[in-house]
Amino acid sequence: MIRSSFFFLALCASQLHAQDDLLGLLGEEETGPEYTTASFKATRVVNGLSLENTAHGVLDFRISHRFGYLSAGREQFWGLDQAFIRLGLDYGITDRLMVGLGRSSFQKTVDGFAKYKILRQCDAGCSMPITLSFAAGSSITTLPANQVPWYAEGETDYFTNRMGYYFQVIAGRKFNESFSLQLMPGVVHRNLVASTQERNDVINLGGAGRYKLSKRLAVNAEYYYVFPDQLGPAPGVADGKYRNSLSMGLDIETGGHVFQLHCTNSFAMYERGFITETTGDWANGDISFGFNISRVFTVHTPKKPVE
Amino acid sequence: MKPTNLFILALALAPLALSAQERFATRNGHIAFHSSTPIENIDADNRKVTCVWDATTGAMEFAALIKAFEFEKALMQEHFNENYMESNTYPKATFKGKLSGVTADELHAAGTYVVTVAGDLTIHGVTKAVSLPGKVVVDAAGVVKATSEFIVKPEDYDIKIPGMVRKQIAETIKVTVDLSLDRM
Numbered sequence: 001m002i003r004s005s006f007f008f009l010a011l012c013a014s015q016l017h018a019q020d021d022l023l024g025l026l027g028e029e030e031t032g033p034e035y036t037t038a039s040f041k042a043t044r045v046v047n048g049l050s051l052e053n054t055a056h057g058v059l060d061f062r063i064s065h066r067f068g069y070l071s072a073g074r075e076q077f078w079g080l081d082q083a084f085i086r087l088g089l090d091y092g093i094t095d096r097l098m099v100g101l102g103r104s105s106f107q108k109t110v111d112g113f114a115k116y117k118i119l120r121q122c123d124a125g126c127s128m129p130i131t132l133s134f135a136a137g138s139s140i141t142t143l144p145a146n147q148v149p150w151y152a153e154g155e156t157d158y159f160t161n162r163m164g165y166y167f168q169v170i171a172g173r174k175f176n177e178s179f180s181l182q183l184m185p186g187v188v189h190r191n192l193v194a195s196t197q198e199r200n201d202v203i204n205l206g207g208a209g210r211y212k213l214s215k216r217l218a219v220n221a222e223y224y225y226v227f228p229d230q231l232g233p234a235p236g237v238a239d240g241k242y243r244n245s246l247s248m249g250l251d252i253e254t255g256g257h258v259f260q261l262h263c264t265n266s267f268a269m270y271e272r273g274f275i276t277e278t279t280g281d282w283a284n285g286d287i288s289f290g291f292n293i294s295r296v297f298t299v300h301t302p303k304k305p306v307e
Numbered sequence: 308m309k310p311t312n313l314f315i316l317a318l319a320l321a322p323l324a325l326s327a328q329e330r331f332a333t334r335n336g337h338i339a340f341h342s343s344t345p346i347e348n349i350d351a352d353n354r355k356v357t358c359v360w361d362a363t364t365g366a367m368e369f370a371a372l373i374k375a376f377e378f379e380k381a382l383m384q385e386h387f388n389e390n391y392m393e394s395n396t397y398p399k400a401t402f403k404g405k406l407s408g409v410t411a412d413e414l415h416a417a418g419t420y421v422v423t424v425a426g427d428l429t430i431h432g433v434t435k436a437v438s439l440p441g442k443v444v445v446d447a448a449g450v451v452k453a454t455s456e457f458i459v460k461p462e463d464y465d466i467k468i469p470g471m472v473r474k475q476i477a478e479t480i481k482v483t484v485d486l487s488l489d490r491m
Contacts, residue, residue, distance in 0.1 A: 022359035022368040055381030255472045298380045
């Protein structure tokens with residue numbers, strides 16, 4: 001009899017044990033889709049756009065700097081005597097739509113763009129494996145007419161002749177915590193080009209990746225391949241050839257800043273410039289040291305959905 | 308059956324008889340934290356905290372999804388998840404323990420009870436035994452509310468804060484819990 005009582009006690013104990021997982025009583029949690037964040041540390045890989053957008057209500061002030069080429073030698077202090085700068089402001093209108101404006105000293109160009117995230121990679125709650133954005137932008141040089149490089153002698157200085165456009169698809173994936181990769185097929189349209197050997201529409205394919213070395217340190221690389229026979233002779237270059245833009249860099253993140261240090265063969269920091277007008281040759285030591293500094297300001301706090 | 312045996316049997320069955328338990332739960336509890344330094348104040352809110360409390364046994368459990376903490380600044384939220392809480396590796400903060408200081412019967416009448424919640428708090432994959440002060444309030448309409456305010460040190464949970472931002476993030480973080488519990 002005693003034994004059976006103990007049996008009951010044991011039964012009761014197991015009954016109590018079954019209640020250990022109280023939260024289990026609530027059943028499965030219903031969570032909305034959870035989108036992947038921080039595929040890249042900044043909205044630019046080096047020169048070109050990354051998978052990341054400026055968040056809703058956030059203003060990003062960007063200062064980008066490129067020194068001259070290392071190959072300029074001792075006289076030019078290996079390029080450090082010379083510098084190109086782009087000052088830019090980006091703003092997140094929504095979490096998916098961002099716009100930006102910039103002014104570069106390279107060909108004294110003003111550029112603007114908009115970028116929209118069409119697909120968003122998802123960690124949980126949905127099954128989207130990639131992020132896909134579409135970007136479109138325009139650039140206008142403000143150089144005096146006699147200095148615009150693609151103007152022939154006596155070219156009529158129509159405003160539209162100063163303009164160029166680009167359209168780009170940015171598709172990529174954050175494969176794991178450290179590694180992200182993206183492909184950027186695009187076209188650069190130039191309203192006016194220097195010669196008949198040049199195409200107005202330049203089809204190109206970019207590729208970029210990042211690898212995180214630590215929580216606050218990442219290496220980036222970016223390459224823009226321009227399909228052959230689209231660009232004409234490059235003025236002031238020994239073999240007269242334009243080069244593909246290749247950049248490698250290091251992202252360092254502090255609290256509100258991201259510092260991007262890199263080496264690139266492009267001076268321009270807007271698409272028309274670095275995709276179609278890069279003349280530097282890495283093999284020749286035409287490597288420019290540069291940096292981007294990004295400082296974000298929350299200017300508008302989006303209303304949280306009321307529950 | 309001998310009376311003593313009957314007694315043992317009754318004792319053994321008692322918990323079963325009580326299985327019509329007084330359980331309370333919520334899916335949208337509120338946990339907020341506040342870090343204050345002379346340079347910057349940081350606030351975050353999570354309004355999707357789940358909690359189940361068995362008032363009969365006192366057993367209490369919490370789960371808070373780290374990604375559900377919302378910050379005023381988007382970049383802070385990203386850093387919170389990426390750099391500090393590593394929410395992809397440790398998606399949840401949990402608590403499992405016991406609430407003492409109020410009995411299930413007392414909850415049928417309006418009143419305020421000072422309680423203690425003791426158990427295991429797991430944050431960032433690190434579990435610590437804690438004992439936290441709290442309050443259970445039953446209002447005239449019979450709604451049961453539970454609140455608590457306590458201090459958490461990131462260091463205790465192996466959350467590393469680099470020198471660079473040391474001045475912006477406090478060494479002790481004030482956490483407030485505010486739950487409105489429904490009878491299950």
